[in-house]
Amino acid sequence: MKPLQHKVHGASALRSGRESVSVTCGGMSAESQRRAPSRRPLLEGELQRAQAVVDLAWQDLPARHRALLEVIGAAQRRAVDRPLGQAVVDLLRSAGHRLPERDQERELDAALGVWVPELRVVLVDAGHEKHVGLADSSYEAALAWVAWHEWGHALSLDRATDGDTQAGERLLVLAPEGMAAIIRGGGYRSRELTHELVAETYALLMARRRRGQKGRPPWLNVEIWDLMKRLVDWDE
Amino acid sequence: MAERRDLGPDEAAGGLGRVKVARGYTLGKDHRMKDVLAVQAELLQSEGVDPAWPGFEADRKRRKKPRENR
Numbered sequence: 350m351k352p353l354q355h356k357v358h359g360a361s362a363l364r365s366g367r368e369s370v371s372v373t374c375g376g377m378s379a380e381s382q383r384r385a386p387s388r389r390p391l392l393e394g395e396l397q398r399a400q401a402v403v404d405l406a407w408q409d410l411p412a413r414h415r416a417l418l419e420v421i422g423a424a425q426r427r428a429v430d431r432p433l434g435q436a437v438v439d440l441l442r443s444a445g446h447r448l449p450e451r452d453q454e455r456e457l458d459a460a461l462g463v464w465v466p467e468l469r470v471v472l473v474d475a476g477h478e479k480h481v482g483l484a485d486s487s488y489e490a491a492l493a494w495v496a497w498h499e500w501g502h503a504l505s506l507d508r509a510t511d512g513d514t515q516a517g518e519r520l521l522v523l524a525p526e527g528m529a530a531i532i533r534g535g536g537y538r539s540r541e542l543t544h545e546l547v548a549e550t551y552a553l554l555m556a557r558r559r560r561g562q563k564g565r566p567p568w569l570n571v572e573i574w575d576l577m578k579r580l581v582d583w584d585e
Numbered sequence: 586m587a588e589r590r591d592l593g594p595d596e597a598a599g600g601l602g603r604v605k606v607a608r609g610y611t612l613g614k615d616h617r618m619k620d621v622l623a624v625q626a627e628l629l630q631s632e633g634v635d636p637a638w639p640g641f642e643a644d645r646k647r648r649k650k651p652r653e654n655r
Contacts, residue, residue, distance in 0.1 A: 409641070447604045449605065453608075456611075457607070457608055457609050459608075459609075459611050460608060461610045461612065461618070462609055463607050463608075463610065465607075467604070477618075479612055479617045479618050480617075480618055482617065483619060483622075486637075487618075487622055489638060489640060490622055490638040491618040491622060493641070494621060494622070494625075502607075525624070525628055527624035528628075531612065531613075531616055531624060534612060534614075534615055534616045535610075535612055541608075548610070557629065557634065560634055560635065560639055562629075562632075562634055566628065566632055567632050568628050568631055568632065
């Protein structure tokens, strides 16, 4: 997928927020331009680098999770540099699928990552404005985090019971305070909270595993730990 | 099984031929990725783990490096 717009700037301009020169390559409608959040497009090399990071995040997953994700349909991954609503609509259209409502597309435009089961792909918006200001190492960690979050969704979604979904508010109270604040800030619906908590915890456990840590972290409530073992088969 | 938050027929749309799409991973207006990473760092530090991102490149280079003393 080619970005619709390129800008000429230094390698770290996106995250430093430096001014840049815009070169529009066409293809983006006036409506899309109005809807697009404020962002500074990546250079092609930066997008390739982002794709490499997402691929490495995939390789970092436990082997049995990768095998399961292959079956589930979440093994493909792509770093893109455009609002995800637009990216998903274009992919759905080109694959001959039906399209979502416009308000859903706009909502998805604000997302950093999404798993699209019908397309069997995880998309990560590598040029999202929420990445601005990150140093290179933090940017890499952030891209990996978003990808791990989405794979956490894919692993857990079909295993969550209605009871799990309904327990979202209560479980969030048991979560680390900072994590709960991030999830609440996302404005998710009540029935989405458990899914978000599991996905965010999965990313956190992966980040911790990356640093050689195993077992239940002392800051993770036992009930949430048990949920992770049951919903994403976390056993490390 | 819990309600799917991702793609599937949108029953609520009354058969208009649309699909329901997940809203994806979204941060509130007051949060950025640096805040997410700060929460992660605080939790790791609380258990004595170095929160510095270990990176992927180091591993990749190490795997590619030819063995010595062979």
